[in-house]
Amino acid sequence: MAGSVAKSTVWIAGQNAGVDRTVLLVVPGVLFVILLFIYPFLYGLGLSFTPKEGGFAANYAKFFSTPYLSQTIWTTLSLAIPATVINVGFALPLAFHLRHASRPQRIISGLLVVPITLGTVLVAEGLLTYLGPQGWFNRALIEFGLINTPVKLTHNYWGVLMSLVVTGFPFDFLLILSYITGIDPALAQAAATLGAGPIQRFRQIYLPLLAPGLAVVFCLAFVLSFSVFPSAILLGNPASSTRVITIAAYQAAYEDYDYSLASAIAMIMCAVQLVIVAVVLSIRGLFYRGPAGGAKG
């Protein structure tokens, strides 16, 4: 397969003495990335160093010297990291349990696509009612006599965390499921015939082969949670406990009209994400990263 593709490439290239014209096919993609990602990014980076007043790093100095701004990093991390850990932590056992193609696997995968397609705003609106003081959740708890007064789950930290779980979990589940189903089930069978029980099979075979994939899932889930915005406003308390970094950037840009400071906040956000991703991926480097099949044959 790969050989035949390579051969046809060579044949086309042969007409033009060494210059492979099929390379031109990447041009639209590269242009797209340059125009819509690299240029705006560099523009924002430049903008962040041309503050309204003060020296070129004044925005960054202001951010880190103003607790109201710098605190948003911790507020966001305190939402994004638990949400990511919960999502990956629960998606892994569920996906592992459903690793064999079956009816439950299809049904649950299908059901979990729904929150992804609905989008964060609709999910936030739904949760607002469901978890609200008059919502089903509180009513049910009161009916069962577990609580006397409604638990406050909206307009605070917990509401935002819930929405991050609801929207993030399906994504993580589907990603992990695709990684798990890529592992040859014969490996676990071989381990079983060699005396490995279910726990040993998971720890010795599945987990090491899954670890690189889990690291990628963790990074993606974290980045998605870290950029939380609609649900932090709709379900949270955007003035204090869920004043995440995106809200700070939004306020700088559209309430104070300080695009330069907003860009600086966006750059800081980017840097925090990069640090976390770098840490996770360097841990991933400790694991085996080849194909998860049995052999080439």
Added chain:
Amino acid sequence: MQDSKSPLSDRLSAPAGAGSSFGELRLDGVSRSFGSAVALAGLTMTVRRGEFVTLLGHSGCGKTTALNCVAGLLPLTSGTVWLDDRRIDVLRPEERGFGMVFQNYALFPHMTVRRNTGFGLAMRRLPRDEIRRRVGEVLDLVKLSAHADKLPGQLSGGQQQRVAIARAIVVQPPLVLMDEPLSNLDASLRLEMRTELKRIHRELGRSTIYVTHDQDEALSLSDRIVMLQDGRVQQIATPEDIYARPATIDVARFMGYRNLFELDVASVDGDWANVAGKGIALRGLRRGEIGRRAVVAIRPNDLVLDGGSEGGIVGRVEIVEYCGREYIVDLITDAGTMLQARSAQRVAPGDVLRCHASADRVLIYPVASGAA
């Protein structure tokens, strides 16, 4: 004293665990269905200590199903499996302690050859020193000591195969299960590994169940062959018997009796019968109760173009293939029967020639419903 002869095999096969004292494995009416499809219908067989038994048949005949049932990877629909007087079909695979070699080897891609091989020993919580020593010995046996610290992905197909075998036998299993272990290798390597398997089996004397669809592998390796078709046992016999005396017309076809044609039964005397029709008259061995009509089975090798003047079969040469020592000749008779025979001399297409088969190489079977 006797240690000097083959110390390695003595140590590897020395009865150490509880499993090594086993005498025989018995399958009693083992059946497995997938929905309404019957994959294996009532397999009853015995594997004696040190015996090499092959499950042979086309793909889909139930041979891999049978192996997975013995390994514990597939629950039985009905039937029982016994290791001496211990019932084992109720045990999980990790409790059976058999060594299994998978068709795609199923080597753990993230572990070195050494860790792959020692996996079963590590699961048995043996001391690290002993694991290292036994892994070293078995890697010597399969000639992989030089590659002990490589990952499976860095090995060739044949080397991966050796790791899979080493991993299965290092735990000194009472029974080794092999699922078409040679089918992923190229032709010359397959022959080499076949000899290798034979050598390892002779040195260690482990009871083995081997699954294959390749009759040559089955004949060369086995003590006994279990011929399966559509989930049912057709014949259990030694390689010699199954080659020369297939029990049914289907086994005969599988074992290379390519010339199969239906004729009238002229007479029956004891084990022998005379058949005739379509301008052919043959005498052969009777296999089962035959009626008025019977199916004749002859190997191309046993049908010789000898230029004789009477009897046998007369046909016109269609195709001649030279295959080294002799010629394979496709013939067609006046009545339109296609035959394959061999000839020591070159013949030309269009020649009309006579061929003969000695009576003890002609097998005569009852007409099966739907037989060719």
